[in-house]
Amino acid sequence: MPISWRREHWILASVAVALTIVAGLVMPTWANAMRHDELPPVTTVSIPLPPLTSDAIHAADGAEAGLVQAGMMPGMGEDPWTVVTVRPGQSLADIFHEHGLSPTCLQRVVDAKVDNGAFRRIHPGDEFAFKRADGRLSTLRFDRDDHTRVVLTLDEKEVHTEIVERALERRVHVAHGVIRSSLFEAGDQAGMSDSMTLKLAQAFGYDIDFAQDLRVGDSFTVIYNDVYREGERLRDGEILGATFINAGQRYTAFRYETADGTVSFYNEEGRPLRTSFLRTPVEFTRISSRFSAGRMHPVLGKMRAHKGVDYAAPSGTPIYAAGDGKVEFRGQKSGFGNVVILQHAGRYSTLYGHMSRFAAGLSNGQRVRQGQLIGYVGATGLATGPHLHYEFRLDGAHRDPLSVTLPKPEPLPASELAKFRGVTQPMLAQLKMLEDTRLASASK
Incomplete structure (x- = not known):
């Protein structure tokens, strides 16, 4: 026991000495860190401000508008701007209702006839910004295009308009x-x-x-x-x-x-x-049938000339006009199902068969541009599966679309x-x- 007791005391004594040394090293540094030096005296001088110019006012207004849009400007008698981004399927009436703005207020804005079309043709991603005063709409702004902003200010009697060029x-x-x-x-x-x-x-x-x-x-x-x-x-x-x-x-x-x-x-x-013509007017998965003087028809079961190229593609795949031209025929023809025939300048015409449907608004006599949507791949008429039957004609005679020399x-x-x-x-x-x-x- 005595020997064990002495060893314990020696250990405790050693630890105490070590702590004393560490404290001696740390305390001066800590004391310096916590010491507050006396600060030099501060002198306050009144400097008169220069008069506020109109340019400075406009700059300040612009800075305030930026802070307001960012939600950083505290209210000073009126609410900040509320910026609304149009979602898919939304109308201006939906936006007004969602933000507690009355139908009467909406009617006043529409009746202003500043740019009535803009209110009917809003698109997802467009922005409208509102500012209120005493809980009522005081200002509405929107961008008519990239460089024109329209600002409507509403008072009790009328709607004032400002067009801002940007x-x-x-x-x-x-x-x-x-x-x-x-x-x-x-x-x-x-x-x-x-x-x-x-x-x-x-x-x-x-x-x-x-x-x-x-x-x-x-x-x-x-x-x-x-x-x-x-x-x-x-x-x-x-x-x-x-x-x-x-x-x-x-x-x-x-x-x-x-x-x-x-x-x-x-x-x-x-x-x-x-080029004057697109070589292929559709994005296809494979060529299912080539131009030939005679082949076994997959539906009729007898030999017939194949006067075009068949491009296999999923139903609904877009079909584009191979070149500038005019719609000579849009409708149904036996065997081709839904078909479009385009007459191009000079001696050329093209045919697009078996469409599932036509492009919206496409009509006989209409002018079309190369690459313009004219319809969608389908399997109407005599077809075993969805594909585009495409023909290229020179002076009424059929040519192989894959090898014909296209005009420069x-x-x-x-x-x-x-x-x-x-x-x-x-x-x-x-x-x-x-x-x-x-x-x-x-x-x-």
Whole structure:
């Protein structure tokens, strides 16, 4: 026992000494940390404020509006703005009811006839903002378009209108990408949005099959713009000019608006990239029957010429006009079921058979543009399954749509060509310079 007792005391004594040493080290530091130095005296000086100018008032109003929209501005006699984003299926009446605004108030807004169509044509994602005074609607604002805001102010007697023009800015960017795994990955690496990359693919879609022709090492250089409003990015703009090197071949595309307002892409020589006809007017899963002088008809069970190409596709797949033209026939024909026949300029016509239904509003005599929706894949008429029967005719004679030599689009006329070159030559020089710079850096 005595020996065991002495050992315990020695241990306790050692612990006590250690704690004393630690406390001696920590306490001065803690004391310094908790010490409050005497602060120097503070002198308050009255400085007269400069007079408030109208520009300063407008700037303050704008800052307040921003705080109000963000929910950061305390109420000062009236409620802050309530911003409402339109949901699918909503009408303005639904929004007024949801936010406790009376039908009488809605009627006053509609009767103002400032932009009555805007109230009937609201879309999901549109925004309306309300401000109340004494519990009643005092102000309603909405954006008529990207650069026009309408503000309605309601008093007891009438509705006052203010149209506010909001300046748009287009900021131009230049990007370069190299295909490593996919076009969208290259676009992302180049700082482009997916939608802008898709626009790039659409510009070159007549020359390059991006599903089959893309190769590792292919590259693109592009000039495009984004749309800004009041310093904030609003949306994607447009491809202005681009080059694409695919399998060693160089393609160019420049966006150009002609004197009649038509916007298309042209190569550097002024020839449209858009072909006169789409080779295939539907996204198909497989070719179920080719053009032939004689085949066994799957329904009739006898040999008949097959004067078109059958593209198998799920029922309801969109069908597009192969080229610009006029609807010569829309209706039903024996064997074809629901069919559309388009007459194109000059000597060409196309036929689209077995549709499940026609595009809304499509009628005989109507003008259509290449790529315009005209109907949907089906199995009407003599058909064993859903597919598009597509025929291509030259001077009334049937040609194989898969091998027929399609007419080249007409180049820009001489009167437009000079203007086109004036617009595109600076961009072409910039694209070539960037291409050369990239190639030089890649070869080092």
